[in-house]
Amino acid sequence: ETKPRTPVLWLHGLECTCCSESFIRSAHPLAKDVVLSMISLDYDDTLMASAGHQAEAILQDVREKYRGNYILAVEGNPPLNQEGMSCISGGRPFVEQLRETAADCKAIISWGSCASWGCVQAAKPNPTQATPIHKVITDKPIVKVPGCPPIAEVMTGVITYMLTFERLPELDRQGRPKMFYGQRIHDKCYRRPHFDAGQFAEEWDDEGARKGYCLYKLGCKGPTTYNACSTVGWNGGTSFPIQSGHGCIGCSEENFWDQGSFYDRL
Ligand code: SF4
Ligand code: SF4
Ligand code: F3S
Numbered sequence: 001e002t003k004p005r006t007p008v009l010w011l012h013g014l015e016c017t018c019c020s021e022s023f024i025r026s027a028h029p030l031a032k033d034v035v036l037s038m039i040s041l042d043y044d045d046t047l048m049a050s051a052g053h054q055a056e057a058i059l060q061d062v063r064e065k066y067r068g069n070y071i072l073a074v075e076g077n078p079p080l081n082q083e084g085m086s087c088i089s090g091g092r093p094f095v096e097q098l099r100e101t102a103a104d105c106k107a108i109i110s111w112g113s114c115a116s117w118g119c120v121q122a123a124k125p126n127p128t129q130a131t132p133i134h135k136v137i138t139d140k141p142i143v144k145v146p147g148c149p150p151i152a153e154v155m156t157g158v159i160t161y162m163l164t165f166e167r168l169p170e171l172d173r174q175g176r177p178k179m180f181y182g183q184r185i186h187d188k189c190y191r192r193p194h195f196d197a198g199q200f201a202e203e204w205d206d207e208g209a210r211k212g213y214c215l216y217k218l219g220c221k222g223p224t225t226y227n228a229c230s231t232v233g234w235n236g237g238t239s240f241p242i243q244s245g246h247g248c249i250g251c252s253e254e255n256f257w258d259q260g261s262f263y264d265r266l
Contacts, residue, residue: 004040005037005038005039005040006039006040006069006070006071006163007039007040007042007062007066007069007070007071008039008040008041008042008070008071008072008073008159009042009043009044009059009062009070009071009072009073009101009105010041010043010044010045010047010073010074010075011043011045011072011073011074011075011076011089011094011097011098011101012044012045012046012074012075012076012089013074013075013076013077013078013079013087013089013094013095013098013114013115014076014077014078014079014086014087014094014114014121014128014130015075015076015077015112015114015115015119016114017046017075018112018148018149019075019111019112019114019149019150019155020044020046020047020075021149022149022150022151022152022155023111023149023152023155023156024047024152025152025235026152026153026155026156027152027153027236028153028156028236029156029160031152031156034156034159034160035047038159038160038163039071039159039163042058042062042070043055043058043059043062045089056090059097059100059101063100063101063103063104066104067104068104068105068106069106070104070105070106071105071106071107071108071109071162072101072102072105072107072108072109072140073108073109073111074098074108074109074110074111074115074133075111075112075114075115076094076112076114076115077114077115077118077119077121077122077130077131077132077133077136078093078094078095078098078130078131078133078136079094079095079121079128079129079130079131080095080128080129080130080131080136081127081128081129082128084096086128086130087128095136098133098136098137099136099137102137102140105140107140107141107142107143107162107168108133108137108140108141108142108143109142109143109145109158109159109162110132110133110134110142110143110144110145110146110175111145111149111150111155112145112146112147112148112149112150113146113147113148113251113252113256114130114132114148115132115133115144116132116133116134116144116145116146116175116176116254117132117144117146117253117254117255117256118130118131118132119148119257120148120257122257123257123258124258134175141168142175143158143162143168143169143171143175143176143177144171144174144175144176145158145176145177145180146176146181146227146252146253146254147227147251147252148251148252148256150252151180151227151228151229151232151233151234152234153232153236154180154228154232157179157180158177158180161177161179172226174254176226180227180228180232181226181227181228181252182226183226183228183231184222184223184224184225184226185221185222185223185225185226185227185229185230185242185248186222186223186224186225186230187230188230188231189222189230189242190230190242190243191212191213191214191215191242192214194212194213194214195214195216199211199213199214200213200214200215200216200217201213201214201215201217201218202217202218203218204218204245209245215242215245215246215247216247218247219247219249219260219262220242220247220248221247221248221249221250221253221256222242222247222248224250224253225248225250225251225252225253225256226252226253227251227252229241229242229248230242247262249262
């Protein structure tokens with residue numbers, strides 16, 4: 001209780017803000033407990049009450065006061081084309097704000113597929129040159145938490161781990177926490193027995209779909225997607241895309257937006 005809370009600066013680049021929407025719905029731990037009791041969320045331009053010059057000044061204050069001791073969380077990415085003009089934050093290109101704020105941080109969390117991989121705004125021909133964080137900031141430890149968005153409890157789980165153990169979680173070779181991204185959706189999917197038995201839905205409304213057969217032939221990307229949806233689940237573990245009758249589109253994988261239609265038949 002006497003330990004100072006770790007300052008977190010949460011920046012928003014080119015993105016849709018649904019990573020934040022996911023985060024605030026975390027049930028275990030509750031997002032309010034993370035924000036009010038576990039970290040000191042000193043800047044987050046979508047959640048903070050203040051705005052304008054005074055709000056922007058907080059970035060500089062934290063940089064100076066907590067040099068090397070704050071966590072930088074980034075949602076979205078910087079577009080590099082036209083000197084970054086496609087994403088302006090605080091009156092200047094987001095890439096400048098990102099570089100400055102990253103310079104003195106302890107570690108970076110790349111929230112979601114925008115920050116981790118580029119996401120749909122980086123889809124060919126990527127007119128704004130949307131670029132993932134690790135390709136712009138190369139001298140800081142980065143934890144990628146991909147997904148579009150990531151699961152709420154995965155987001156708060158990563159923060160909880162970093163605060164509790166004062167180190168980064170063990171990462172795979174792509175920089176994702178192994179504890180949440182160590183298995184494919186397919187490995188723990190409850191429809192897997194149907195896959196193994198050769199029982200597939202062939203149309204969205206056929207008999208197989210009604211019986212809950214495997215969605216592989218309707219384009220499910222579960223066999224090549226690393227994420228925790230089939231174990232942790234969404235909405236407090238209530239369901240996940242496949243349980244709602246839609247195949248996985250691989251939203252946590254690099255280049256999922258350019259790797260074939262979500263509805264490609266196999
Ligand atoms: Fe939105 Fe997806 Fe980007 Fe998160 S990763 S900000 S949900 S587009
Ligand atoms: Fe695998 Fe998708 Fe079939 Fe589940 S629905 S068993 S993830 S192919
Ligand atoms: Fe995304 Fe597939 Fe999970 S689409 S939400 S990784 S089931």
